Amino acid sequence: MKFDTVIIGGGLAGLSCGIRLAEAGRRCAIVSQGQSAIHFSSGSFDLLGQLPDGTPVEDPAEGIAALEKCAPEHPYARIGAQACERYAEAARKLLCEAGIPVSGSPRRNHYRITPLGMAKPTWLTIDGYLTTPSPEVLPFRSVCIVNVEGFLDFYPEFIAEAFRRHGVSCRFASVNSPDLENIRRNPSEMRSANIARVFDHEQNLDRLAARIREAARECEAVILPAIIGINRSDAFEVLKAKVDLPLYLLPTLPPSIPGIKAQQALQHRFRALGGEYFLGDSVLSAEVEKNRVKSIRTVNHGDIPFEAEAFVLASGSFFSRGLIATPDRIVEPVFGADTDFVPNRTEWYTEHFFDRHNYEAFGIRTDRSLKLLKEGSVMENLYGIGAGLSGFHPVQEGCGAGVSLISALFVADRILNSLKS
Ligand SMILES: Cc1cc2nc3c(=O)[nH]c(=O)nc-3n(C[C@H](O)[C@H](O)[C@H](O)COP(=O)(O)OP(=O)(O)OC[C@H]3O[C@@H](n4cnc5c(N)ncnc54)[C@H](O)[C@@H]3O)c2cc1C
Known part of the structure; x- marks a missing residue:
């Protein structure tokens, strides 16, 4: 099977990237093995609630600009503050056009109320919450x-x-x-x-x-x-x-109705734009030649490879098995891509649940254009987006959905621009 782009993982990141590419007329496939984190969503999408040192953020765009200095490896810092603000607005529009009516601004956080009645800073909230x-x-x-x-x-x-x-x-x-x-x-x-x-x-x-x-x-x-x-x-x-x-x-404890509906709406939008969504299939391996991915193979399609010009890894973090922790390493299982982690396992986490744990920022290593690296070499046509990226703390910084959406739109643009040149 031949596509322009194949995306591995159909959560918030994979679907948003696929929608953007399909809107631009690209023939795009998403292979996704199962439920994604969006099924557990609170109904709000976080952009940036705190800086790494714990400083609360009122204006996420300003906070993202500060990350360029204090956390240069953060995905937002790699993408750049101005571009992030532009993609944040594009992401809001993408969600609304998919039938997920959200309100909010990248210039001012509002507060959502958690299932325990606490107020948490967030960026976009689905209407009615x-x-x-x-x-x-x-x-x-x-x-x-x-x-x-x-x-x-x-x-x-x-x-x-x-x-x-x-x-x-x-x-x-x-x-x-x-x-x-x-x-x-x-x-x-x-x-x-x-x-x-x-x-x-x-x-x-x-x-x-x-x-x-x-x-x-x-x-x-x-x-x-x-x-x-x-x-x-x-x-x-x-x-x-x-x-x-x-x-x-x-919001209630899972299953989350806003999450299920958001996932369905994004899937529907992607398919309506001509995208092919292979749900319940897992990508097992890839054929790589001279730092270029030629094709991937999946469980359900056996010997039939998925070939494409560009590939996007959107397989999430530990939660979705996009990353696997062995006793001494963090492994990306599909491509065996390079990962960022601290080698000493005793430094992966602390004994205190609410601490800022190092493992949360472990993930796939990328260059500034979010291309993956393997054995130190840049993979020319393989990009990483979403929760599996390294360099950010989604829980402590309150930036989970924002990183997924913004990295997805950034990479979609990189792919579209690479086709023009
Ligand atoms: C339980 C939970 C609740 C959250 N709630 C919120 C919230 O309310 N607001 C917020 O801002 N952020 C929240 N987050 C942060 C969250 O990480 C992001 O919001 C975002 O949804 C992550 O999307 P993603 O597409 O990057 O990854 P994921 O949602 O993890 O999606 C990855 C997808 O890839 C698939 N996959 C993995 N490996 C393969 C493979 N080999 N082949 C094929 N498919 C594969 C998985 O099945 C999954 O569908 C939450 C995170 C979790 C874990």
Whole structure:
């Protein structure tokens, strides 16, 4: 099979790169072995929340400019501050055009509210989710926190405790319906995705709206876990109209409805642009000649190679098995590409869970144009994007989605420009 570009990994990075290339008319394939980190998404996309020394970032574009000096190996610093700001705006547009309605600016972080009620800085949030311009102030003085009876992946008490610290009075309510009784018979079925399917039905939305109206009387707003609209994109708007009070969603523990929907929307957009998405297939190996990848081979396609002019590795980090930790090395399993890590394993992590651990910044080594290296030589047509890149701490710096989106668009441009020259 012949393509212009083959992308290994269909998470946020791989799909965004594929969409950009397909928009430009390139024949593009994505091979992806399974679920990606976006399935676990909070509904917000982080750009930069903290500098490596812990300094909070209000203006991510300014923070990225500071990284050029204090963290020159950071993917943002490699791409350059001005280009990052340009790609950030292009990424927002790409998400919206794919049907993921997000709001936010690379010039000012807003705050999303976590499943435990804490405020975290972020860049883009999907419409409908509770956000606030300042971590100290919520957009209401009284709120009704509604949960589904028996749903254990959402914690109204924790949320209320955090909200009360900001002077918000909280009331609780729970909802039930005969259709929920069916899934409640097996406690392991009481997950957000199954509950959301129940509320795709009009009569259950009606029942939910009636219960909210009754419970939230005299409250300024209503909080609901993200259990609305898995197969029906208008469900939240319909519910809002029926409730007639400001209604906000909060993320739940996984599975994440906003994440599942975002993944589906990106896949749909890529396919609609003519891209070929091979889900459930794994790339096993590559044929390389004189620092150029000729083809890759996958589990499902056996002897049939995928040939292309350019290849993009978007296989993620340890979470997605894009990187493997052996007792003494960090391995990139498909190409055997060079990786950045500290050799002494005792320095990989500390005993404190919330520390800035060295292993988080381990990843594939690239040059300034994000081409991979193998045994010290640059691979001419193989690029790396997303969570598998080295040089950044997605959790501590709050930059996971931003690195995936921006590196994806940067590499797409490099590939398109290389074709022009
Ligand atoms: C649980 C979790 C939750 C997160 N939540 C957020 C959040 O809410 N906001 C935020 O800003 N950031 C979040 N992040 C950070 C996250 O890393 C990025 O947001 C981003 O989604 C990563 O996308 P990616 O495409 O680079 O990698 P991934 O999402 O890891 O995708 C890699 C893909 O490659 C596939 N793959 C791997 N190896 C192969 C192979 N050999 N052949 C074929 N396919 C392969 C995998 O199956 C996977 O689908 C989260 C991270 C995790 C782990």
